[in-house]
Amino acid sequence: MKNRRLFALALAIVAVVLNGCGKSAPVLHIYIWDAYLPPAVVDQFTKRTGISVTIDHYGSNEELMAKLASGVTSYDLCVPSDYVVQPLIQQKLLHGLDHARLPHVSNLTPRFVNQAFDPGNQYTMPYLWGTTGLAYNKKLVNPAPDSWNVLFDPAYKGKILMLDDKRECFVVALKLMGKSVNETDPATLRAAADMLKKQHDLVRTYDSTNYDNTLLSKDVVVAHGWNGQMAKVVSDHPDDYAYILPKEGGDIWLDNIAIPAGAQNVDAAYQFIDYVLEGETAAQIVNGVNYASPNEAAKAHIDPKILNDPNIYPPDSALKNWEYLNALGGATDRMISDLWTEIKAK
Amino acid sequence: MKSARSTLLALHALVVYAILYGPILVLMVFSFNKSRQAAVWTGFSFDWYVQLAQDAELVHDAWHSLIVALVATAASTAIGTMAALGLAGNGRELSARAARSTTTALVYLPIVIPEIVMAAALLTFFSITRWHLSLVTVMAAHISFTVSYVAIIVRARLIGFDASLEEAAMDLGANRVQMFFRVKLPIITPAIIAGALLVFTVSIDDYVVTSFVAGTDSTTLPVKIASMVKTGVTPEINAVSTVLLVCTIILVVVSQKLMTGRNAE
Numbered sequence: 001m002k003n004r005r006l007f008a009l010a011l012a013i014v015a016v017v018l019n020g021c022g023k024s025a026p027v028l029h030i031y032i033w034d035a036y037l038p039p040a041v042v043d044q045f046t047k048r049t050g051i052s053v054t055i056d057h058y059g060s061n062e063e064l065m066a067k068l069a070s071g072v073t074s075y076d077l078c079v080p081s082d083y084v085v086q087p088l089i090q091q092k093l094l095h096g097l098d099h100a101r102l103p104h105v106s107n108l109t110p111r112f113v114n115q116a117f118d119p120g121n122q123y124t125m126p127y128l129w130g131t132t133g134l135a136y137n138k139k140l141v142n143p144a145p146d147s148w149n150v151l152f153d154p155a156y157k158g159k160i161l162m163l164d165d166k167r168e169c170f171v172v173a174l175k176l177m178g179k180s181v182n183e184t185d186p187a188t189l190r191a192a193a194d195m196l197k198k199q200h201d202l203v204r205t206y207d208s209t210n211y212d213n214t215l216l217s218k219d220v221v222v223a224h225g226w227n228g229q230m231a232k233v234v235s236d237h238p239d240d241y242a243y244i245l246p247k248e249g250g251d252i253w254l255d256n257i258a259i260p261a262g263a264q265n266v267d268a269a270y271q272f273i274d275y276v277l278e279g280e281t282a283a284q285i286v287n288g289v290n291y292a293s294p295n296e297a298a299k300a301h302i303d304p305k306i307l308n309d310p311n312i313y314p315p316d317s318a319l320k321n322w323e324y325l326n327a328l329g330g331a332t333d334r335m336i337s338d339l340w341t342e343i344k345a346k
Numbered sequence: 347m348k349s350a351r352s353t354l355l356a357l358h359a360l361v362v363y364a365i366l367y368g369p370i371l372v373l374m375v376f377s378f379n380k381s382r383q384a385a386v387w388t389g390f391s392f393d394w395y396v397q398l399a400q401d402a403e404l405v406h407d408a409w410h411s412l413i414v415a416l417v418a419t420a421a422s423t424a425i426g427t428m429a430a431l432g433l434a435g436n437g438r439e440l441s442a443r444a445a446r447s448t449t450t451a452l453v454y455l456p457i458v459i460p461e462i463v464m465a466a467a468l469l470t471f472f473s474i475t476r477w478h479l480s481l482v483t484v485m486a487a488h489i490s491f492t493v494s495y496v497a498i499i500v501r502a503r504l505i506g507f508d509a510s511l512e513e514a515a516m517d518l519g520a521n522r523v524q525m526f527f528r529v530k531l532p533i534i535t536p537a538i539i540a541g542a543l544l545v546f547t548v549s550i551d552d553y554v555v556t557s558f559v560a561g562t563d564s565t566t567l568p569v570k571i572a573s574m575v576k577t578g579v580t581p582e583i584n585a586v587s588t589v590l591l592v593c594t595i596i597l598v599v600v601s602q603k604l605m606t607g608r609n610a611e
Contacts, residue, residue, distance in 0.1 A: 029562040034573035039402055054563035055403060057573035063557060070473040074480070074562045210579050216386045229578045236382060 026051045028268040031058060031067070031075040033255070036128070038288030045275055051268045068093040068260050075260050076269040082254045083167070085117040085124055086327040094123040095259035101270045104277035104297075112254060112294030116326050124256035125273055126294035128285070131314065131322065132168055132251050135215055135230040135243040136222040148172045148246045150222055152195070157202045161214055161223035164206035166340035167325055168251070169196055172224065175248040181323045184332045193339035200346045215241065226253070228291055231311040243311045249321025254294070370591065377584035394585040404570060404586060410481060411567040415550040418488035423542040425489070426496025427534075429453060433497065434504040450501075456494045464491055465558035472559060479561025487559045488549045495548065496541035503537035543601050547594060 030037070034057045042053050056075070058064045061084040067073050069091065080088055088094050099105055105125065112126040136145060141156070151160055151172060162169055171181045173192035183189060204220050212229040214220050216237075223230075230243040257276060259269045275281055279297030286293045287303045292313050299307060307313055328336070380389035398404060433450055435442070456464060468487045477483060507530070515525040553568040560569055567590065574583055 035577045056565040059573040059576045072478050
């Protein structure tokens with residue numbers, strides 16, 4: 001009797017496993033950042049098309065690249081960031097996009113299409129975007145900063161946090177020197193590294209995941225960081241914290257939706273991309289995840305509180321000197337890595 | 347003198363336990379934090395547990411973890427026990443001894459190899475064999491690196507096994523099958539259970555290997571938590587960690603109760 005029950009359990013497990021392999025009903029497999037796609041948006045897609053959706057998460061662009069490069073994934077959609085799009089295209093890991101199958105593509109805001117990393121959007125469609133700026137404690141930082149200079153101010157020695165991200169830190173130094181975020185000149189990069197090396201003594205910690213909490217716990221008073229988490233800090237404590245886009249400029253990040261080369265269900269993937277490009281859907285995503293959408297038609301449906309939040313939707317005037325990060329190529333990447341090691345080792 | 351020593355010992359124990367459990371306690375306390383940010387205490391609430399229960403994706407991923415851990419435990423325990431029995435075989439010729447020591451070394455390898463190397467190797471293997479990544483590859487990977495734990499633990503128990511018991515059972519008329527189920531198996535059962543528990547706990551919280559070999563619809567809880575951290579550490583992560591912790595503790599307590607109960611019989 002006991003054995004029979006065990007046997008039944010084993011059969012049930014096998015059934016569950018095999019069920020996962022079944023290919024009868026159309027299924028769309030999405031591989032995306034966590035908290036980037038509200039469940040309601042997915043449910044609505046399934047209701048409309050009858051296509052069921054599975055969602056898996058990755059924590060870094062590198063993880064996504066490694067997975068796609070293995071050549072044995074069956075994901076139908078993924079959302080790579082700007083600087084990994086080019087390497088993905090070069091390694092032939094993305095499926096080309098036929099714009100005729102994406103009628104809502106015209107909804108996109110012109111400034112977000114046709115980027116250097118994917119000219120003509122032949123492989124990707126912009127999904128969500130944001131900025132890398134700095135947030136500070138209003139009570140402890142006087143006067144209110146408007147420049148990256150505050151991160152180099154000896155008055156805040158030991159109270160400064162920088163992202164643990166080599167490209168982002170170089171952006172700060174390069175922008176203070178009046179250079180492009182995609183600078184490749186070795187002498188300029190070395191000068192930027194010297195600035196960051198000098199700054200090292202002032203920095204409390206380099207951290208890319210918990211910077212919002214470190215700022216809130218007052219361990220630091222000014223922190224370099226991405227707008228998503230900082231916007232949450234500011235909206236929770238508007239009297240104590242502020243997020244700014246320094247006047248020298250910086251980098252805009254842009255995440256893009258794409259079909260991996262090994263996709264099993266390309267038709268469903270096209271349907272989903274076009275669904276996301278619809279204004280109502282894009283707005284629903286923005287309202288759910290608190291990031292800005294590159295979709296112009298979405299604006300009519302976005303919660304005004306989000307649309308009018310300058311930390312999420314900065315005015316165009318604030319973004320004059322803001323650029324996208326491009327892939328820099330092997331030699332420059334190696335040089336930046338080496339310089340970064342020197343900076344951190346100091 | 348003696349009391350000074352015991353005070354020192356108590357102090358030492360206190361420091362050790364504080365270091366071991368302090369961080370975990372902080373994590374648990376902050377899972378009841380009202381604020382969205384994990385680091386600043388603003389008041390008591392169960393909000394994050396409510397959100398946790400309503401987070402369909404998280405619950406779905408927790409099921410993945412549980413299924414993988416159960417399958418890996420069942421398969422690894424069976425394979426590992428058989429391996430241990432084979433390794434404890436009593437061939438005395440040189441070739442048998444050489445085969446035994448080589449195989450034993452091979453069994454240890456998956457435990458001493460850095461996990462990241464194991465992960466890359468498994469992904470390469472699946473890539474070469476064109477085995478598409480899914481929950482099944484996660485199970486296969488978990489089985490491949492957990493078999494060793496069972497094999498080693500069960501083998502250690504078998505080393506202390508008194509062969510005369512075997513001979514006595516056969517002498518008294520038992521055939522090999524009866525001898526195995528009535529004498530040998532009951533003696534090694536605690537080791538098998540210990541091995542199975544270890545496999546379960548290793549499998550359910552594995553991140554490195556899983557993040558390499560997970561494919562469609564196979565995100566497990568640790569992989570999900572790692573991706574959640576990327577968009578900010580909220581008390582929801584503390585809450586899910588607390589739930590995982592409490593479940594593990596219950597499991598360990600129950601299994602210890604089971605084992606002491608068995609011994610009392």
